[in-house]
Amino acid sequence: MMAARPVKPSVTSPPRDADQEKQVLVNAATVQVESRPKPLIRLRDLSATSRAQGAIRDILITGIHHVKKHPRCVRIESLHRWQVEVVLEQKINEFFGDAESTGFGTGWWSGILSVFLGFLAFGGVLCLHFPQFLTSAEFRPFYSLHAIRLLIQFLILAAVAFGVISSLLRKKKTLSLTGMLLAIAATAWGGSSVKVNGSQLNGVTIGIDWFLLDLLLMALIYVPLERIWPRYPEQGTFRKGWTQDVVYFMSTHLPIQVLSFLVLLPATQATKYLGVPALQALIARMPWILQFCLAIVVADVAEYFIHLALHKVPVLWRFHSIHHSSKALDWIAGSRSHFVDDTLVRGFILVPLLFGFSQSIILGYLVFVTLHATWTHCNFGPNAKWLEEFLVMPRYHHWHHTSQKEGIDKNFAIHFPWIDRIFGTYYYPDKWPELYGLDGEEISPSFLGQTIEPFLGKRKTS
Numbered sequence: 001m002m003a004a005r006p007v008k009p010s011v012t013s014p015p016r017d018a019d020q021e022k023q024v025l026v027n028a029a030t031v032q033v034e035s036r037p038k039p040l041i042r043l044r045d046l047s048a049t050s051r052a053q054g055a056i057r058d059i060l061i062t063g064i065h066h067v068k069k070h071p072r073c074v075r076i077e078s079l080h081r082w083q084v085e086v087v088l089e090q091k092i093n094e095f096f097g098d099a100e101s102t103g104f105g106t107g108w109w110s111g112i113l114s115v116f117l118g119f120l121a122f123g124g125v126l127c128l129h130f131p132q133f134l135t136s137a138e139f140r141p142f143y144s145l146h147a148i149r150l151l152i153q154f155l156i157l158a159a160v161a162f163g164v165i166s167s168l169l170r171k172k173k174t175l176s177l178t179g180m181l182l183a184i185a186a187t188a189w190g191g192s193s194v195k196v197n198g199s200q201l202n203g204v205t206i207g208i209d210w211f212l213l214d215l216l217l218m219a220l221i222y223v224p225l226e227r228i229w230p231r232y233p234e235q236g237t238f239r240k241g242w243t244q245d246v247v248y249f250m251s252t253h254l255p256i257q258v259l260s261f262l263v264l265l266p267a268t269q270a271t272k273y274l275g276v277p278a279l280q281a282l283i284a285r286m287p288w289i290l291q292f293c294l295a296i297v298v299a300d301v302a303e304y305f306i307h308l309a310l311h312k313v314p315v316l317w318r319f320h321s322i323h324h325s326s327k328a329l330d331w332i333a334g335s336r337s338h339f340v341d342d343t344l345v346r347g348f349i350l351v352p353l354l355f356g357f358s359q360s361i362i363l364g365y366l367v368f369v370t371l372h373a374t375w376t377h378c379n380f381g382p383n384a385k386w387l388e389e390f391l392v393m394p395r396y397h398h399w400h401h402t403s404q405k406e407g408i409d410k411n412f413a414i415h416f417p418w419i420d421r422i423f424g425t426y427y428y429p430d431k432w433p434e435l436y437g438l439d440g441e442e443i444s445p446s447f448l449g450q451t452i453e454p455f456l457g458k459r460k461t462s
Contacts, residue, residue, distance in 0.1 A: 088243060089240075089241075089242070093238065096178070098170075100170065105169070106170065107166040107167075107168070107176075108166075110165040110169065110176075113158070113179075114162035114163035114166055114176055115159075115182065116179075116219065117158045118156075118178070118179040118180065118182025122189075123212045124155065124186070124212060125152060125191060125192075127209050128148075128194035129194055131197075132197075133205055134205065134206060135205060135207070135208065136206070136209060149192035150192070152192040153191065155186075156186055156187055156191060163176040163177070163179040163180035163183070164176070206256070207255070218331060218332075222331035222375070223331070225375075225380050226378055226379045231395075231432060232379055237330070240328070241327070241328070245336050246332065247447050248336045248337065249332055249335040251339065252342060263346045275356075279356045284358065291357060292361055294357075295353055297416070298357075300414055301419060302348055303345065304420075306344060306348040306349070310344070311409055311412070319344075320341050321443060322338045322450050323338070323341060324401060325437060326436060327437040328436060329379060329436060330377065330379045333377055334377035338450065339451075350362070373414055376393065376397035376414070378394050383395055390417070390418070391415065391416065392411075392414060395428075396428055397411065398432060401433070402435055403435045
């Protein structure tokens with residue numbers, strides 16, 4: 001969970017309304033090679049030669065799949081994917097939304113809770129049916145099957161209850177019916193009583209259990225904070241781009257075995273040869289709480305330097321800039337991160353921790369960094385003046401994400417602002433930033449494009 005590195009003074013355009021978004025899609029679908037290029041389709045960059053122009057004509061005539069045959073036309077394929085994502089998000093909003101108020105007591109939030117809890121319940125039952133494929137061996141030791149069954153029962157009952165409340169309070173019944181149908185489907189498929197064959201819990205898996213439980217925990221903690229004490233009240237929970245951030249949240253949870261292999265194996269091998277037994281023994285004699293605080297300091301210093309490198313080294317910035325592309329920050333925006341970025345940061349932090357700290361200390365730190373780093377991205381207004389000099393608060397990290405000139409390449413520390421003071425990268429004015437996101441850089445607007453594009457080389461600047 002990192003932050004934004006703009007390049008030059010920000011120039012942002014006002015947000016488009018629904019009609020303008022539709023017009024962008026129409027323009028993209030009907031654009032001609034000879035016409036002046038639209039801002040999101042830079043045909044002048046793609047058609048420098050007649051060969052490229054011919055490629056573009058082929059695409060317009062025979063379909064977007066021909067982009068793969070012409071590498072210089074990647075931007076058009078990326079735009080096509082972005083159009084699909086935008087349309088999908090619009091369709092979801094139109095399907096569930098209406099013109100009524102979304103405040104408390106209107107049935108909106110009870111409907112949202114019904115759908116959310118019904119989705120979690122159905123996902124939990126799915127994991128009980130196929131634990132050998134959908135539950136991660138790395139995560140199973142941290143929860144009991146009995147507790148999961150009780151949780152699924154509660155989720156089903158709560159989804160139905162909130163669905164009934166929403167249906168009574170709101171004219172449009174889509175939210176309430178969807179939530180109750182998910183709960184009914186989970187119950188019909190066996191509910192919490194599904195038998196689990198423990199002898200088959202081996203092999204390659206994806207971490208749907210980790211994804212569902214972490215999503216539940218994070219949403220229960222941070223959504224109420226953002227709705228009760230928001231810094232930007234006009235920024236809703238389902239603001240523009242929320243579906244893409246949910247995809248990023250999934251992408252950092254489902255391939256847990258792959259990420260564990262990429263991070264743990266190199267880190268373990270490094271500490272095997274570089275570990276200092278005398279240091280490990282010295283740290284082990286300290287009180288647990290002192291070990292924990294020391295681990296946070298060590299991790300934050302390590303994170304500071306890898307974070308600095310991600311900003312300063314161009315090839316690394318291509319990956320890290322994905323994290324900075326969010327135009328609005330909230331708890332789930334912090335999940336927007338390229339897997340290469342995630343792997344580098346986790347590995348670089350884990351190596352020094354493995355040198356001298358026990359597994360319980362490292363596990364405690366991982367819980368702490370997950371909660372704290374998510375909180376620093378929140379749309380959360382209150383600040384504790386007495387604490388903000390010692391601990392990174394949301395406003396401090398928001399300045400790292402700004403695209404305003406004065407905040408560029410500042411506030412690299414994740415936990416302790418005094419680390420930035422030591423290295424001369426501290427910036428903390430008594431106000432919030434006004435602009436977020438990348439400044440003067442163009443990245444692919446689609447998830448798949450953002451995943452592939454950093455491997456292809458330099459991107460365009462606007």
